[in-house]
Amino acid sequence: MTTRLPKRQHTHLEAQIQSQLCSFGARLRELRLKRGWTLEELACRSSLSKAFLSRLESGGRQASIAAALTLSRIFDVSLASLFESQLATEPCVIVRAADAEVKSVNGLKYTSLSNAGRFFNLQPIKVTVPLSRHGQEHYHHEGEEWIYVLTGSLTLSLAGKIYDLEPGDAAHFDSRLSHRLIARGEKDAEVLLVASPVATAGQPMLPQISQHRAIPMPVLQTFAVATSPRFNQLPFQKQKSKLKAPIQKRKDLP
Numbered sequence: 001m002t003t004r005l006p007k008r009q010h011t012h013l014e015a016q017i018q019s020q021l022c023s024f025g026a027r028l029r030e031l032r033l034k035r036g037w038t039l040e041e042l043a044c045r046s047s048l049s050k051a052f053l054s055r056l057e058s059g060g061r062q063a064s065i066a067a068a069l070t071l072s073r074i075f076d077v078s079l080a081s082l083f084e085s086q087l088a089t090e091p092c093v094i095v096r097a098a099d100a101e102v103k104s105v106n107g108l109k110y111t112s113l114s115n116a117g118r119f120f121n122l123q124p125i126k127v128t129v130p131l132s133r134h135g136q137e138h139y140h141h142e143g144e145e146w147i148y149v150l151t152g153s154l155t156l157s158l159a160g161k162i163y164d165l166e167p168g169d170a171a172h173f174d175s176r177l178s179h180r181l182i183a184r185g186e187k188d189a190e191v192l193l194v195a196s197p198v199a200t201a202g203q204p205m206l207p208q209i210s211q212h213r214a215i216p217m218p219v220l221q222t223f224a225v226a227t228s229p230r231f232n233q234l235p236f237q238k239q240k241s242k243l244k245a246p247i248q249k250r251k252d253l254p
Helices: 007-034 039-046 050-058 065-075 219-226
Strands: 103-105 108-112 123-129 144-151 153-158 161-165 170-174 179-184 189-196
Touching (some): 007 050, 007 065, 161 170
């Protein structure tokens, strides 16, 4: 007879599993950087693919016993120590330019500027929006986003409105609203993007939405969003805002 765990215990177990995955990834990255190895070098030494190692470090993949044993042998550490990261006591996570990996998805090129295995309230990313990006698909998901234009000209399409941005311009918006980044002019647009995957108490109430992201979130961040207390609230029609006054000009943010 199979005994099913109560929902609360099951959620706690999932959180522990995600914590272990991220601890392993942080420790793996820590050991690699101490030796001055790039992901390519570690891939050559371990015969594990660069993509697989990258997902291990970000907490997006669970290492098999064979992979964990291989890595412990290469770094000459015990298997247990791979799950013990010193990053938990460090006040700062450094991402070196040499280790920043450019990825492509949905017509965008992006580089993560932080280690999501440690911090997950914010996700800073450097994004290139090519002029050649095709399609008109818009995205919407829990949380909020802030973008800052570094180079090129950018159009932010948000909830049926168009906002044209130039280098030095910034936009802060509710990412639950349908949005898309579009480059215009003569060259690709390059932006800094900071996403908060968990909705804040200051955001106005909206009906619950499905997650449809242009750039996928790391496992830990996705888990944090899925278990946010906002998902346990009553349906939209029955909710009452506790704010004494509406947020001024919220609908006019770019």
